[in-house]
Amino acid sequence: MTVDTEKVYDPERGQAWVRLLVSGTAMIYVLAVFFSANATEETTRLILYFIPVFMIVSLLLLGDVIQRPGVKPARRLFAMLLDYFSITLSMYLGGEAMLPVYGAVLWVTVGNGVRYGSFYLAIATAMALLSLLILYQFSPYLHEEPYLLATLLITTLVVPAYVNSLLAQSRRANEAERAANQAKSQFLAQASHDLRQPIHSIGLFTACLRDADLAPAQRQMVDSIDKSLHSVAQLFRSILDMYTLDGGRxxxxxxxxxxxxxxxxxxxxxxxxxxxxxxxxxxxxxxxxxxxxxxxxxxxxxxxxxxxxxxxxxxxxxxxxxxxxxxxxxxxxxxxxxxxxxxxxxxxxxxxxxxxxxxxxxxxxxxxxxxxxxxxxxxxxxxxxxxxxxxxxxxxxxxxxxxxxTAEERSVSSRQASGSPRMLDGLRVCLIEDDRSVLLATATLLRKWGCLVQTSLSIPQGDGGDFDLVITDFDLGREASGADCIQYLRELSGQRIPAIVVTGHEVKRVQEAVDDPDIPVLSKPLHPAELRSTLVALKAGLLPGR
The missing domain is CATH 3.30.565.10 (Histidine kinase-like ATPase, C-terminal domain)
Structure with a gap:
């Protein structure tokens, strides 16, 4: 099943859409100014020719961004040149009435810096200053208003400089947040693994005690332990589920x-x-x-x-x-x-x-x-x-x-549903777990269900043919993982031995490491009923076909 994920934000696409919106609004003002100011026929014709050309080029830029997303420095520089050239031409042809279009200069400059970073902000600032100097060379009204020119130049320098300082602060804040999130993730990953182990083993031990011949007072104490453990396990699972969902894993x-x-x-x-x-x-x-x-x-x-x-x-x-x-x-x-x-x-x-x-x-x-x-x-x-x-x-x-x-799925389902309470009698299990408490608890529970259990703290040495099924922890220290154990035992026996992996780590990551859809990955703390149903499913669906 495919899962829809949030689309990654493309700054160039955003800039291209905003260019069309802002330039469209600016063009309306430009046309209004030219027609109300009784501009010359030649100037008006030039503007009327230039506006559709600009819009067409802007649409082509948007199409290219959509077709070829990603960082394209040449495309970004071309778009910036298009913006500054258009603004400069409009301000030159319109004279003093076009001074409000200077706001577009600040938009282009700040917009490129915010979307692309400080490097592009510096380039945009240089282009903006160059545009004003070119405008000064050819516009008589700026020669007559030197203080206006100084105001525009200072504004063009000060505003991007302030924006750059804000960008730097934002970068530092984002880096600090990423570092904090990474530290939190590492802590939760380690804490979840370390907490799962004792909860898992206590749950298995209480399941074993429940089947023992206990006095009423002792059974009541086991009930109390089991009830408290159930509450802790439920809370623990909820917190980890939410953490895993937040991480998008x-x-x-x-x-x-x-x-x-x-x-x-x-x-x-x-x-x-x-x-x-x-x-x-x-x-x-x-x-x-x-x-x-x-x-x-x-x-x-x-x-x-x-x-x-x-x-x-x-x-x-x-x-x-x-x-x-x-x-x-x-x-x-x-x-x-x-x-x-x-x-x-x-x-x-x-x-x-x-x-x-x-x-x-x-x-x-x-x-x-x-x-x-x-x-x-x-x-x-x-x-x-x-x-x-x-x-x-x-x-x-x-x-x-x-x-x-399918017929096979119906057959497996039918065998599972008709399984007797003692369906696991005689099932030979190779149990691999490097935590002695968990190993003892799991082995005791399996034997109460009628299984014949061979235990090991690491990869067992032998001919690999003395068992029907492998149950292994994924994390077995530095030397090997549960996936390594399963592969080794299958190669040793020459058979595709059914297996179950139990883990205190993230299930998705372990599934990727195991890379076998036929191997169930169960998460600690594991409820005994979940383990038993998985064993029944494997015995009913896989063992007869070996």
């Missing part, structure tokens, strides 16, 4: 996705959070396939469901689908307190939260719906909200395009 990758499977998976991943909130989640969705980025759509539905769990605790939530004008919409219904009409227009703004008097302290910072709206725009979808105070809220994601899955 999100590019949708459209795939054929079954709506019922995606929505059921989201509901299952939030089953514990729903239990804590006293909410029953119901999914009513057809086995309709749509073309969409499954990861981004999952994030959108996840955020809508999280909001429903926060603001409609103790009441049921329904996730459904509706066909609309040849497309499908996903709708999340809750029976919460609803939103007052004056808040509807603002709830999708960043950090906006609807608070009421004596309101309970609700977790979050107000980024969930903002992320939903921005992801929707990125994928060409629409988000609509309806709400009634005291009756509940409905949020719809509209514009999903239906598609017909």
């Amino acid at each position: 999100v590019t949708p990758r459209a795939e054929v996705v079954c709506l019922s499977e995606l929505l059921t998976s989201v509901a299952q991943q939030n089953s514990e959070a729903a239990r804590w909130a006293g909410v029953s989640i119901r999914v009513r969705a057809p086995r309709q396939h749509v073309l969409v980025d499954p990861g981004l759509l999952t994030t959108m539905v996840q955020n809508l469901l999280s909001n429903a769990l926060k603001y409609a605790s103790g009441r049921p939530v329904l996730i459904g689908c509706r066909r609309r004008a040849g497309t499908f919409a996903i709708e999340v219904y809750d029976r919460g307190r609803g939103i007052e009409p004056q808040h509807i227009a603002n709830v999708f703004d960043e950090f906006y939260r609807v608070r009421q008097v004596r309101d309970n302290d609700i977790e979050g910072v107000g980024l969930g719906l903002a992320i939903v709206r921005r992801l929707a725009r990125l994928m060409g979808l629409e988000v609509r909200m309806r709400s009634q105070v005291g009756k509940g809220t409905t949020v719809a994601i509209e514009g999903l395009l239906p598609v017909r899955p």
Whole structure:
């Protein structure tokens, strides 16, 4: 799927359009002056010939800029010469009545400096001074008004000099801003990686504890840990999602996705959070396939469901689908307190939260719906909200395009849907992770699911044929990456072993490094249900074909 991005601003195109606008206005004044001042027939004829020539050349310049965008110094100099020549000729032929056209001199000079930089500002200033000196040589009225000439020359020097100082300050400010943004990006990238690891491992350990034979008091403590961790992970993901969107590093990758499977998976991943909130989640969705980025759509539905769990605790939530004008919409219904009409227009703004008097302290910072709206725009979808105070809220994601899955996609989907709870029994997994805590937590969880796990802190040495699937962290120190491990093991075994990459870095960057669309890249902190569903998908769809 292609994504529309903002067009890069072309200063030459802007200058060319403004030239037509300003010169067109100036020409009207020029014609009015010449006809009202009873100019000679020869002078009037010259002006009437020159104006269309100037406009035609200006249009040709605009066309050339559109056809050949980019920095073209010769074209810029030609355009500047055209402007100054035209202004000088008009002021010479019109005499004193054309002195207001001097404003165009300042526009051309300052405009070139602001659009192209200090170098072109200096050239434009020199051309402007030269134009005034030429005008002085041939215009009697300037000989009679030396102070007027001095005023024009001083203005032509002072104004560009001041503009140049402003440009220098602007450059310094922009450089400082870029340096600050780069430092912020580096800090957030490192902090996100370092924070993901402990959150990821704690989540896996609590998932292991949940399946253990615990006393009621111990199970309640595990619930409390898991609930707190869930809140931290949700906040952490929201902040990182917004940071990634701000950086323009999100590019949708459209795939054929079954709506019922995606929505059921989201509901299952939030089953514990729903239990804590006293909410029953119901999914009513057809086995309709749509073309969409499954990861981004999952994030959108996840955020809508999280909001429903926060603001409609103790009441049921329904996730459904509706066909609309040849497309499908996903709708999340809750029976919460609803939103007052004056808040509807603002709830999708960043950090906006609807608070009421004596309101309970609700977790979050107000980024969930903002992320939903921005992801929707990125994928060409629409988000609509309806709400009634005291009756509940409905949020719809509209514009999903239906598609017909291939026979292979239907087969894989069917096997996934019919998978038993013990579908992973006997699956031989090679687990590679350089963090011992994460390695232990992941291996323990996989073994509880029935997998046979071989663990390693780096690239395992052997014949490469003792496992069915590879799960590897992407960052394995300085010697190798997860992509290197997968390539090495595939070459060693002579088979295209299915693999999963788990990372604490930006998913897009890791996907580019892995450069294999068949290898899922999962982001830490990873929900156990997400890992399990990915394993089931790989076993159902890929392993039988090896």
